Amino acid sequence: MTDEISAGHRPACPSCGRATAVPASAHYTSEGTVSYARCECGRWLIVLAGRVIGADAA
Ligand SMILES: [Zn+2]
Structure with missing residues (x-):
């Protein structure tokens, strides 16, 4: 239910699992x-x- 995309959501890195940084572009x-x-x-x-x-x- 909370998997839907919302503003401000940062997907997790598939490599280390951390939330990704602010997009560069x-x-x-x-x-x-x-x-x-x-x-x-x-x-x-x-x-x-x-x-x-x-x-x-x-
Ligand atoms: Zn990572």
Whole structure:
């Protein structure tokens, strides 16, 4: 019930489980907002509409 995306929600990093940092950039697409955030563990996370859809090694 609380899994729905809401303003201010930060998805968890799939690597370390921490909440992601404030996104460094965001793009608005027809599928939702795609943003990129760097986790404290060093990975860049790709977030679409509040869900992590990908991650890059640092
Ligand atoms: Zn992490």
